[in-house]
Amino acid sequence: MWDLNDEIIEEILARLPAKSLVRFNLVCKQWRYLISDPNFVRKHLNHVLVDESNNHHKLIVHSSPHFYSIDYHCEESLDSSTSTKRDFPLQSTNGLYFLGSCNGLLLLGFYDKTYLYNALVLWNPSFTDYNLLPESSFISTSGSVRLLGFGYDSSTKDYKVVRVITNSRYGKPMRDVEQKVEIYTLKTNSWKTIQGGIPFGNVSIEAVQGTLVNGSIYWIVTNADFVDKEEFDNLILAFDLIDEKFRSMGVPRYDDGESVWGSLVEVRGCLGLYQTLYQSPDVMIWILMEDENRNKCWTKLMKIPKDFGMYSRPAFFMKNDEVLLSIMSDECRKENKKLVVYNPRNMTFHNLPACGISDWWEETIYVETLVSPNGVGG
Amino acid sequence: MSKSPEKKLVTLKSSDKEEFVVEESIAVTSETIKNIIEDCGLELIPLPNVDGKTLAKVIEYCTKHSTGSNDDSKFDDECLDTKQLSVLVDMLLAANYLNIKSLFEKVCTKIADRIKDMSVEEVREVFKIENDFTPEEEKKIRDEHAWAHE
Numbered sequence: 001m002w003d004l005n006d007e008i009i010e011e012i013l014a015r016l017p018a019k020s021l022v023r024f025n026l027v028c029k030q031w032r033y034l035i036s037d038p039n040f041v042r043k044h045l046n047h048v049l050v051d052e053s054n055n056h057h058k059l060i061v062h063s064s065p066h067f068y069s070i071d072y073h074c075e076e077s078l079d080s081s082t083s084t085k086r087d088f089p090l091q092s093t094n095g096l097y098f099l100g101s102c103n104g105l106l107l108l109g110f111y112d113k114t115y116l117y118n119a120l121v122l123w124n125p126s127f128t129d130y131n132l133l134p135e136s137s138f139i140s141t142s143g144s145v146r147l148l149g150f151g152y153d154s155s156t157k158d159y160k161v162v163r164v165i166t167n168s169r170y171g172k173p174m175r176d177v178e179q180k181v182e183i184y185t186l187k188t189n190s191w192k193t194i195q196g197g198i199p200f201g202n203v204s205i206e207a208v209q210g211t212l213v214n215g216s217i218y219w220i221v222t223n224a225d226f227v228d229k230e231e232f233d234n235l236i237l238a239f240d241l242i243d244e245k246f247r248s249m250g251v252p253r254y255d256d257g258e259s260v261w262g263s264l265v266e267v268r269g270c271l272g273l274y275q276t277l278y279q280s281p282d283v284m285i286w287i288l289m290e291d292e293n294r295n296k297c298w299t300k301l302m303k304i305p306k307d308f309g310m311y312s313r314p315a316f317f318m319k320n321d322e323v324l325l326s327i328m329s330d331e332c333r334k335e336n337k338k339l340v341v342y343n344p345r346n347m348t349f350h351n352l353p354a355c356g357i358s359d360w361w362e363e364t365i366y367v368e369t370l371v372s373p374n375g376v377g378g
Numbered sequence: 379m380s381k382s383p384e385k386k387l388v389t390l391k392s393s394d395k396e397e398f399v400v401e402e403s404i405a406v407t408s409e410t411i412k413n414i415i416e417d418c419g420l421e422l423i424p425l426p427n428v429d430g431k432t433l434a435k436v437i438e439y440c441t442k443h444s445t446g447s448n449d450d451s452k453f454d455d456e457c458l459d460t461k462q463l464s465v466l467v468d469m470l471l472a473a474n475y476l477n478i479k480s481l482f483e484k485v486c487t488k489i490a491d492r493i494k495d496m497s498v499e500e501v502r503e504v505f506k507i508e509n510d511f512t513p514e515e516e517k518k519i520r521d522e523h524a525w526a527h528e
Contacts, residue, residue, distance in 0.1 A: 004470075004505070008471075008474060011482075011486045012490050013490075015487050019525075019526050020493070020495070020526075022525075022526040023497075023498060023523065023526040023527055024498065024501060025519055026511065026516060026520060027502055027505075027507055027509075028509060028510050069525075084525045085525065087525075
């Protein structure tokens with residue numbers, strides 16, 4: 001007989017992957033009680049976040065109306081991937097898109113082309129419960145969502161969604177554009193309006209959804225404020241989840257000073273930019289890094305050849321420098337997309353085993369945790 | 379001639395009366411032993427909660443750990459590489475009692491690794507836990523989390 005007290009059992013359980021813990025809810029009532037305790041969920045999350053192995057990272061694929069979670073392993077000759085279907089309880093005839101991923105929570109949006117992502121929902125694929133966010137009153141008048149981001153505020157230990165809505169329309173003079181910035185916090189389960197929005201009147205966005213990197217959310221935009229005759233230039237908007245302010249930052253530049261355009265992506269804890277140029281046979285990945293004087297500057301990280309055809313932005317930059325991405329599959333296969341891993345050192349791609357998913361629409365990376373989308377506890 | 383503190387030796391006595399002579403500087407990796415020496419100044423320290431077999435392994439760990447060699451993690455894997463879960467649990471309880479944080483955490487991780495793919499029934503057997511769910515409750519919970527049981 002082992003005299004393992006609750007504290008010791010808790011220490012062992014906190015080091016298990018979320019999937020094991022979800023299963024072990026069934027061991028006995030005491031374990032179920034322990035595993036669902038918000039303090040334990042937080043403790044487990046902390047272990048997941050400091051784990052450098054990437055074992056908790058999974059890919060979630062939307063293949064309407066189903067979702068699949070893919071567990072991939074890329075260890076030399078031991079490639080494997082298994083996919084499990086996850087039940088997402090809401091159905092919609094509108095498109096449903098991934099808008100954010102943080103600590104195991106996914107933010108999804110129902111796309112209504114009038115208002116763009118009017119309905120937002122938080123979901124942890126480990127469970128079937130979800131949190132449909134309250135609606136915004138501003139949208140129902142004449143606005144549309146221009147920028148949207150999801151992340152975690154470490155100072156208040158709360159999850160936040162930031163949304164910038166404007167009532168801009170084609171032909172509407174810029175000076176008449178109203179802008180509203182709203183922040184949703186999970187603990188209050190409500191939206192609040194804040195002062196101070198995007199520091200420019202007229203921006204052309206690359207994508208509505210922002211990229212979360214270390215407590216800030218980033219969007220790449222073009223400042224086209226002809227009214228003030230400012231330069232037509234690309235820049236990055238950054239929203240700090242703690243002080244809730246927007247700031248602007250530079251994009252990478254060529255030697256001649258021209259600014260680069262691309263999509264933003266997270267690269268191992270740093271902000272990255274993924275640049276596709278028609279004329280170029282490669283995709284260039286830039287990364288924003290700090291030098292020894294704590295100055296941030298953009299540097300080229302790697303090139304990824306486009307020979308494998310069109311593909312969406314890289315899903316995940318792994319700890320061993322390899323890149324996980326999805327590409328279009330061969331015509332004759334049932335699966336329309338497949339997963340590959342790119343190795344930048346020897347510049348090769350290798351396929352992961354087929355996941356058996358047809359009608360693969362989009363994917364995003366997430367970490368598997370027990371965090372509740374309804375914000376119970378921590 | 380009194381020895382310098384680094385070379386001072388203490389004797390650790392296990393529950394089954396085995397005695398181990400170790401350098402004090404290594405023994406105090408254990409916070410528990412450190413406190414006993416500081417409070418009582420003992421040179422022969424009884425450890426009634428740890429058997430000889432386990433104590434030998436713990437001392438091995440502390441010895442390798444205190445030299446700060448780069449082979450640390452490789453050795454840790456060897457010393458914890460046992461086929462028997464019960465041996466790991468004994469190490470865990472010893473590390474807990476002796477308050478050796480790094481060993482405790484490593485063994486926790488090892489045990490977690492061993493049980494993570496187990497079925498619910500296997501876990502109950504390993505930890506000697508009774509199933510206190512009714513069949514209806516069990517079915518309901520299992521259906522809710524079907525993906526984790528695949």
